[in-house]
Structures are given as structure tokens and as C-alpha cells.
Amino acid sequence: MIPPNQLLEALEWRYATKVFDPSRKIPNEVWTALEKTLVLTPTSYGLQPYQFLVVQNPATRSALLPHSWGQKQVVDCSHFVVLTARTEMQEADINRLIARVSAVRGLSAESLKFYRDMMLGDVVNGARGKAAHEWATRQSYIALGSLMTAAALLGVDACPMEGFVPAEYDKILNLHGSGYATVVACALGYRAAADKYATLPKVRYLTEELVRVI
């Protein structure tokens, strides 16, 4: 546990980093914790309907740049994460999770029938199934929120990015036919001393405008 003021200091310290110091890399131990943060993301039913691509190949990053509104964070950051989401949810996705639950918790698949049927009736054949990619995308955004908060606490800078062309990313990252599509990205690393955005006052609406107690 950490004291509340330590959490807030980290969240006040963070900002959407515009200029990364290309010479500074996230140490292995820190990166492993951020990767694990992504893996530990809570998701609806525990279905984890996403993959996280860590784009480290410089040529691939350069290819992404012109489809990223020219934002140099893509090439200059230490770790560039592209968050993807399942394009649809099939019975196989449910079976995969059931097999995993069964293995990790030592339960029979039969004992998980209620859980399996509930998921099938919702995210495959039910209401959420009709908009499964969007539902999966929302789960990726939980991961994004978790990742940025974790990064701030570890002293790692981050820049979340929606400003790119997802279809071009999918092409460059060979996602066609994979069952996953690009939804959002996050550059991680360390701010350059010259990033003037680092010292700008943070702009948020008043707490009483955003939070209503009823």
C-alpha cells in the first residue's frame, strides 16, 4: 500500500509526453512490471479479448510514423505499445478461457458450464456479441488506463495515442486475418528535457463538474 498523496504526486507528475529522450530506455525490471500490468488487466468475464504488440523494430516504427499524424513519439520512445482488440468473439474464445480456468484452478470443465453458457449467451450470441469488437475495444482501454497509471507510479513517461490510422497500422503489423485489430497505442519512455509540455499546468474540469455524489 502507498499513501494517497504518493499516488496523487505520480498522477500530477504524468502528462501526455510530446518529446521523448530517444537515448533513454526503460530498464528490464521496470518494463517487465509494465508488461505484467497489461497481463493483469481486469476484463469482462476475464476474457482478455486483446493482444498487446510491443513494436521495437526501428523499421516498423518508421513505417508507422506517416500514419501517426507525424507524431515522433512513435519512433523516439523506449517502448511503443499498440493495443489491439478481438474483431469478433467466437465459441473458441470461450472454450479457450474455460480451458485456462480449468487448468489454473484445477476445476472440471463441467463445473464451469454455467459460466461458459453465460459468456456464450452474452458476448458471442447475445447483446454484446453483436458489437463484440467494440466490447473488446473497451477492455483494451481498461488496459490503457491501468498501464498509464502504473507507468506514472514507476516514474515512466507515457503518451496515449488515438491519432493514427488504424487500418494502416493493421497492414504494417500484419493483423489481417489474425482476429485482432488495432484500437489505440501508447508510447512509453522518458521525457526529453526540451519538452515544453512537461511544465504546462494540467487542464481538468473542476471535481464538482466531473464527480456528482447522489
Next chain:
Amino acid sequence: MIPPNQLLEALEWRYATKVFDPSRKIPNEVWTALEKTLVLTPTSYGLQPYQFLVVQNPATRSALLPHSWGQKQVVDCSHFVVLTARTEMQEADINRLIARVSAVRGLSAESLKFYRDMMLGDVVNGARGKAAHEWATRQSYIALGSLMTAAALLGVDACPMEGFVPAEYDKILNLHGSGYATVVACALGYRAAADKYATLPKVRYLTEELVRVI
């Protein structure tokens, strides 16, 4: 900054709490930090297209219960947060942010014209404008991810919830005509000693299945 292992301990400790101890309340100082975590959520363009409703009235919580698949977390938790998102984005939303940026950073509205036009051409009149509620919903999910990670670090239990009827929530919470609609919820408080889910092994896919370095 905290060491990576402290972050991971907190994330391993957390789980989707099924049974809250109704007698334990989140202390004010801790709650204020969680509220501030919501406020500090990073969003696309900084637009903060959401409101967070903290439902503390017991009668309102009881009214929500039958529309929440009977999940008792709704009534038993310390703080029940309903995350909403803007139903559409209008020019007034952009003007509101520009006014806020202008006030907080001491800049003229004229100097923000490029920023204003970019937002108008995207989330109001452009591609994202066509699916503005969904885009706003994604921003709410960033807040959800941030909130759950922050809660774990402060030793607060949480249960994210998609399992409820949003339209019924909107009615009970008087959201019709407000420009916001319910998208997801999160119960916060402290686990009951009797919650058997607390000790179950966490189920996640292997890191190499979820994270691909390319």
C-alpha cells in the same frame, strides 16, 4: 516512485470482489485520492467527455440492485461509482474545453484556434463524431482502468461491473436529457472475510500469448 515489485504485489492482491464488508467505509482521505484519480484521467484531446456518479443514497442503490443481475456489491460496497459518457459531442463541448484551457493556462482563445478546429473536425464533425458516444465510452474505460489500479495501490477493493441494464440505470439516475448515459460501474470498499473468490488463483493467459514483441 515505487519499486516495480510493490506495483505487482498490489495488482496480484486485487481481484473482482464479490462480497464487500458493508460495515467498512473508505476513509475520506483515501476516497478523495480516488476521486482525484478519476478527475486526472488522461483523455483524447483532454476532452473529459464523461461524468462519474457516486451513488451513496441507500434507496437509490436498492433501486439499482434488481437491474444489476442481483449483484449485492451494489448495495454492500462503500462507494458505488457509475461511469457515464457523453451521448454526443457538440460544438459547445469543444468551446467548454477551450475556455478551460484558456483560463488554466492563461492563453487567448485565438491562440487555441488550431487545437479547436482539430477537435471540431474530428470528434464533432469528423470520423469520431459519427460514433461520439462510443468514443466517449472508451475514455470512461480509461478512467475505469486507472481507478482500479489506483484503488489496488491504496489497499481498496474494487469490482468492475458491466453486468447491469444501462437503460434502467439511466432512468433511476435521471440521466435522460442530461447528455450523459451510463456505460460501466465500479463498486469500491473492502472485501468481506467470507469472500471465497479472494483466494482463488488469478486466471490470465500467458504473457507470451498476450504480449508480442515485434
